Amino acid sequence: MSPLRIASMLHDSAVDGPGVRFSLFTQGCPHRCPGCHNPETHSFSGGSEVDEDEVWAEIERNPLLQGVTLTGGEPFAQDAALAPLAKRARERGLSVWAFTGYTFDELLASPLLPHCDVLVDGRYERGRNSPELPWRGSSNQRVINVQEELLSRAAGGVVGIDGRCCAGKTSLAARLSRRLGAPVIHLDDFFPPGKKPDGDGVNIDTERFLEEAAPYLRSGEAFSYRRYICRAGEYSDPVAVPAAPLRIVEGSYALSPRLRGLYSVSVFMDIGAAAQRERLLTREGARGMRAYAERWLPLEESYFERFDVRGCADYLINGAAAERPAE
Numbered sequence: 441m442s443p444l445r446i447a448s449m450l451h452d453s454a455v456d457g458p459g460v461r462f463s464l465f466t467q468g469c470p471h472r473c474p475g476c477h478n479p480e481t482h483s484f485s486g487g488s489e490v491d492e493d494e495v496w497a498e499i500e501r502n503p504l505l506q507g508v509t510l511t512g513g514e515p516f517a518q519d520a521a522l523a524p525l526a527k528r529a530r531e532r533g534l535s536v537w538a539f540t541g542y543t544f545d546e547l548l549a550s551p552l553l554p555h556c557d558v559l560v561d562g563r564y565e566r567g568r569n570s571p572e573l574p575w576r577g578s579s580n581q582r583v584i585n586v587q588e589e590l591l592s593r594a595a596g597g598v599v600g601i602d603g604r605c606c607a608g609k610t611s612l613a614a615r616l617s618r619r620l621g622a623p624v625i626h627l628d629d630f631f632p633p634g635k636k637p638d639g640d641g642v643n644i645d646t647e648r649f650l651e652e653a654a655p656y657l658r659s660g661e662a663f664s665y666r667r668y669i670c671r672a673g674e675y676s677d678p679v680a681v682p683a684a685p686l687r688i689v690e691g692s693y694a695l696s697p698r699l700r701g702l703y704s705v706s707v708f709m710d711i712g713a714a715a716q717r718e719r720l721l722t723r724e725g726a727r728g729m730r731a732y733a734e735r736w737l738p739l740e741e742s743y744f745e746r747f748d749v750r751g752c753a754d755y756l757i758n759g760a761a762a763e764r765p766a767e
């Protein structure tokens with residue numbers, strides 16, 4: 441375990457990202473931006489040494505934390521030592537934000553980058569300073585949803601997006617679709633007639649998906665399928681999916697065992713219970729939310745657990761980690 445050189449820790453920050461956060465100010469920065477607000481963190485010999493377990497013990501002291509923020513100083517000057525800590529935080533459902541003087545592209549080979557949810561990147565430029573900018577000191581800096589950016593760059597073939605209710609699967613699919621020109625197939629269109637999950641607890645009509653959509657996904661050829669309209673209890677006219685080298689399949693059960701092998705890249709979208717409740721309440725109202733709490737959420741959770749859906753995905757995206765997508 442490599443030691444970390446830090447300037448300080450803040451146990452309940454409300455300004456270093458959304459929600460209540462543990463902020464770790466690393467010691468040492470090579471950038472020396474004129475006008476830097478933390479010049480005391482520049483020296484690589486200042487501060488004090490701690491190890492990962494000591495920092496983790498401090499994080500665990502606050503059960504109300506929603507995330508961990510790595511700032512400084514330059515956290516990426518100690519990326520190998522910070523990567524295991526960031527990984528541990530994400531595995532616990534905490535979002536990880538990092539503030540860096542490097543740009544996203546300069547960090548592509550860093551071992552820390554894949555364990556971050558959000559990166560605020562770029563050197564501080566005093567002449568472009570604005571107090572109006574959320575999370576940023578100067579307008580050249582960007583708030584980047586790291587997992588979504590990495591996914592966009594790696595995406596090819598067929599992308600499968602599964603995840604918790606209200607985590608943002610449909611929105612992510614729409615953003616990727618716009619950016620990459622990829623048609624989206626929504627698994628809600630394959631809701632099973634009779635509203636009955638199959639014997640594995642998978643609540644889509646898998647047989648119909650395998651017959652009407654799956655054979656054409658990888659080939660990139662045009663095809664059509666029917667939507668199941670729940671309220672009417674009937675099928676729509678055929679919906680055309682144009683020919684395209686990249687397709688996106690989004691919705692709960694996208695990574696169910698019989699569909700998993702279809703994808704070149706898979707994504708699990710996660711969200712904490714409190715944020716999920718808030719979004720569900722806004723979307724469904726109090727009455728609709730009760731139905732979700734009593735029926736649909738337990739069904740989903742037991743499916744996630746039974747088939748290790750979160751663990752099997754190539755990318756884990758925290759739907760509440762960033763207030764906005766990559767800018």
Ligand code: SF4
Nearest residue numbers: 469472473476513541
């Ligand atoms: S990167 Fe951040 S800590 Fe380093 S000099 Fe620039 S503003 Fe200061």
